[in-house]
Amino acid sequence: MALLELSGVGRRFGAVEALDAIDLSVEEGEVFGLIGPNGSGKTTLFNVLTGVYPPSAGEIRLDGAPVGGVPPERIARMGLARTFQNLRLIPHMSAFDNVWLAQHRRPGMGMRDILAVGGRKERARREEVEALLERTGLAGRRDTFAGDLPLPDQRRLEIARALVRQPRLLLLDEPAGGMTPLETREMAGLIRTVAAPGRTLIVIEHKMDLISEICDRLCVLDFGRKIAEGPPGRVLGDPKVLDVYLGREDGDD
Amino acid sequence: MDDHVITVLNNIGGFSFIALSAYLLLLSGEISFGQQAFYGIGAYASGMMTAMFGLSFWLALPLAMIVSGLAAAAVGGLTLRLRGLYFAIATLAFAETVRLILVATTWQVEVDGEPVGPNGSEGLGNIRWGFDNEYEPVDFLWMIYGTLGIVLLLFFLMERSRLGSIIRTIGADRLLAETQGIAVTRYKILVAGLAGALAAIGGAFYAHIQTTVYPENFDVMLGVHSLAYGLIGGLGTAVGPILGVLLDVGFLEAVEWIQGYRMIVFGGLVAVLLIFMPRGILDERRIHRLRTALRGRRQARTHGAAGA
Amino acid sequence: MGSGYALLAIGFTLIFGVLRRLNLSYGPSIMVGVFFGTFLFLQFQAGWYAVLLATVLGAVIAGAYVERMCFWAIKKGAAVASMVSSFAVWMQLEEAVTIAFPDRTYEFPALGDFELIELGDLSVRQEHLIMLGIAALLVFLLHLLLFRTRFGLAVRAVSEDPDAALFMGVNTGRTIFLAFILASAIGGIAGYFIMATEEVITPKFGLQATFKGLIAMMLGGMGSVPGAIAGGLLLGVVEKQAEWYAGAVWRDIAAFLLLFVFLIFRPGGLLAQGTAARELAALRRV
Known part of the structure; x- marks a missing residue:
């Protein structure tokens, strides 16, 4: 099917x-x-x-x-995940945070994961974000505000953000x-x-x-x-x- | 410390709660002109519980927070459909309705041979819990700042957790939040309720320090001030709104020659500040820069240690 | 009373229409104008036309200050900052007036001594009829201005789409400024007539004028002139009824409750249709 x-x-x-x-x-x-x-x-x-x-x-x-x-x-x-033609990044958050926050409510994440401020699982998830930034060629821009990135990087960041939702x-x-x-x-x-x-x-x-x-x-x-x-x-x-x-x-x- | 300083510090602490309450809503993208209603509900509810029914303040405070939080969540649920200015005006309408209903309401019971309870525009008096238990203003100072410390700690934890980023995402772009699997309505109601409970803490302390509260204490001026605090102080961190309170109540109170012209100075200050920093002094960018710098130093130190 | 509210709501709507931002200082600027008027009256026993002129002039000056400070200077997109800033300026205006006029209340010249007019069971105060007539005249003139002149075209273009208007060669900055001035002048006239029937003024009038104008505007639907008129009249009627049946406190409770209920069940206002949907869409973008 x-x-x-x-x-x-x-x-x-x-x-x-x-x-x-x-x-x-x-x-x-x-x-x-x-x-x-x-x-x-x-x-x-x-x-x-x-x-x-x-x-x-x-x-x-x-x-x-x-x-x-x-x-x-x-x-x-x-x-299902998507990117936007007219780019909907959160401009006053870093590239890392833009991707990180999209991990929310992936299948299998519950209230405890939402309130977690550390822990092994959260560390693993953060590693995953770093790896994705690496893969999309944004590792060097990790701490740059999304709004300050050049357009091609913003498009790549949108893809990273969608991918992190697996x-x-x-x-x-x-x-x-x-x-x-x-x-x-x-x-x-x-x-x-x-x-x-x-x-x-x-x-x-x-x-x-x-x-x-x-x-x-x-x-x-x-x-x-x-x-x-x-x-x-x-x-x-x-x-x-x-x-x-x-x-x-x-x-x- | 002399009494005046303590009073000023108590005011700063008390206003901080309602400023944080408005700030929390600002993070979720809502401008509320109505947080004074929940400050007022907190003041009246806790005051009535201690003065009319003899409850301890420490029991009345959480109860008042629950009452106020539920009321706020209900209002939040009703106004879910509204956005931007419509939401702001709806909260204003609600707050003024609450205030005027307090003006129109009288309900008194007899305590120690005296009538006690809300009495229209005469307010709710005889909130004697602090007096009966021999609490000095300085004791309230510790209570207020202890509570504020706990609240701030919770705020910092929230900002580090996904809950904080979810709220910020909703505030920045609702549609984006939805397409990322965030149940926006549920979080909006949650945030409204939390903000209501937060404002109630300030109100409860205010009532028990003042011993008498009037409906007019909770007019729109208070609400818009609390909103302004977050916008002056900055939307980047929970310290922002408190900085806003400090600037207004602390700084302007302290400078003698401003007396009598305080609103003119404060108003001008706010207007000029907003021209140059539309997201406040401690906005996201400055906080981010600060954080990156701090982390950079820490990393440099650990790397240095590893090298040696 | 309703026609006074309607005029206030029209002023609000004009500003909101071109700016998509809320000017909380609208009422206080009118209040400044009213105090200008009363100053002239108390000092020089000026006639009604001079008082009216001074009121309008004062409102316009204060309005221009508000526009420069809160709207022109603050970048596009920071609607919240503008609103809070307009509130800050409100506090400035209110305190400035309180310092200049230290007594709590001042006398304001009445329009004149009028008899009540009996119309069957109804009795109507003549000045209310005059107010209604002037409000109608103003609305007519405003309509001509908005739909028959180049300036009106510019205002409508800016409220439709400021960026497009800019590309079409409309000087948006100047249009906004002039619309602001126009709204302040209308507010000044409304303020004069409301005060001339109340005959007593306090600095708190700024608050009342902002609230009443705001409520009437929201009831009618933001950014629509006919809506503002309908909202103003509805507000006037409801307030009078509530006051009649339940007392003075309930007059204001009714007004705010009405607004709250309206916002929840009919957020687009009385004349909610295409325009309201557009407004909501515009707000979504903010």
């Missing part, structure tokens, strides 16, 4: 149909790309998946359990947004190591080289509708997709 299944998912805001009858299934261990022009509903889909907005139609199943309309904190505890499904919203080609290549490397142990990822991105490099399959949204789905090579050659990305000449003239 697929890890994530959407059938007929819709979300409307007033008269606007931001998502319209989306069917999707993402298999365990897959890196799934989500692309489409601005305003096509990609981030809305993330928000619906994470419970920020309930879907106005359809059904979402995470590992078989229905999650449509479940509050975000419960969905998060079911093993998610089964990780949603990355434009992980390479605003990055130079070199930084984008580094990000692709990081995402590959993140996906290596068989973790399931959904990635929103505009940079096609990144998408075709890391994704097993992808899906294209346009005006809230799914217009194509499949392996990158095939989808990116699809005339409908090219049409969306190269502009609709027929309508302009």
Whole structure:
């Protein structure tokens, strides 16, 4: 069975149909790309998946359990983590603290762990944060305020913060947004190591080289509708997709 | 120490509790204009218990904290949906309602042939527990600062634990907190209740030192002052709000020539300070720098020892 | 009374609309104006128009001080700091007035000697009718100003989206300042008429004016002029009823209780619709 299944998912805001009858299934261990022009509903889909907005139609199943309309904190505890396109770090906390605080309420953590100020388990968890900062190349920035980090570091910190929750499904919203080609290549490397142990990822991105490099399959949204789905090579050659990305000449003239 | 100094110190200690109460809510991202209500409830509840029903202060204090904490948690639950200014105004409305109801309420019982109990705007008098047990102001001084010490210790532990960071996360970005598995509503109610109980401690001490309290003691001025203390002192540490109290009650009280112009000076000070330090004197950045510096020194020392 | 509240609420709403921040010093600046007026009256036996002018002028000067100190100087985004700062300035204003006018209460010139008007079972004080008329006139003028002039367009643009307005070439700083001045002037007029019916003033008037304006604004829904009018009238009616049935203390209890209940069950206010939802969204961002 697929890890994530959407059938007929819709979300409307007033008269606007931001998502319209989306069917999707993402298999365990897959890196799934989500692309489409601005305003096509990609981030809305993330928000619906994470419970920020309930879907106005359809059904979402995470590992078989229905999650449509479940509050975000419960969905998060079911093993879903995300990053944000417009970066939601806590600016007046250090990089370390930003990651550390996200460990909260991982499966198996109770009230005693929340009140703990030391102890073996807490020390182990802190080690884990340090290791993650190391892995995301932020070890040297450990004590820097998140708000003072350059943008690529902030994006990496968001990924570290999501990873520390040990998610089964990780949603990355434009992980390479605003990055130079070199930084984008580094990000692709990081995402590959993140996906290596068989973790399931959904990635929103505009940079096609990144998408075709890391994704097993992808899906294209346009005006809230799914217009194509499949392996990158095939989808990116699809005339409908090219049409969306190269502009609709027929309508302009 | 002369009596005046003791009085000032007692005031500083007493206000510290309500300042910490407003600070705790500020950490969770809520601006409350209504903490004076819980200070007042603490004062009235504990005063009534000792004066009307002959309880010991040491029993009345925790009971008053519970009463006030529950009331605060209930208000917190009711106002959960409200954010920012709406929450601030709702707490203000609640606090003024409480104060005015105290003005409108008279309930007295006879103790030693005298009527004792809340008597409208005449207040609640005859809180004689300190007097009956021959407590001097200086004894209250020890009691207040002992309690404050315990509270501060708990604050420091909280800030080191995940509870503190959860509260700060909720305060900084509610949506982020939710997507990290934090049950925001539950923590909001918890924080509201804790803050209410904290304010009640200050009120209880105030009532037993003053022996008479009036509804007007708990007007909006007190609430906004307690909010201002945290913002002046800084949002980086629990020492911040206490620094704020010290500046206002301690420093301005001490400087003779300010007398009579105190509000003008204090008001100007606050306004100017907030222009340059919108998150207070001891804000997160300064505290962080201090902490890193301290840790750096400690590490240098241990490394040095290891090398030798 | 309700129309006075409505005017106060309009002033509040104007400031909140362009700034998305709360000015607690609004009432106290009006109080300063009222004391200006009374000073002129007591010293020179000035006529009503001079007193009115002085009141408005005083409110405007104090309002300008508040704006520079608490809003212009404090960076965008620090809404809480602005609010606390406006409270600090409130204390300054209140104490300054207390020092300048050491007695507890002062006389304020009445509008004139008026008879009660009997309308069947109802008796109405004539000055209340005058107040109502002037309030209506002011609202009409304000409407013209906001919807027919370039300045009004700028105000509406800034309250919709300050950043976008800035890019469109609106001088946001100046617009905010002028809106502040306008709100203070409206507050001054409201203060004059409220005082002219009460005939006694104290420095505590600042507190009352802030509270009443705030309550009326919140009842109507933040940032909406029609809401402010509706909220002001509702507040006036409820207060009068409570006072009539239960006594003077209950007048204020009713006002605050009304506000509390409204906030819990209808936080967008009386005229809650699209605008209120937008406001809530804006607050969420703060």
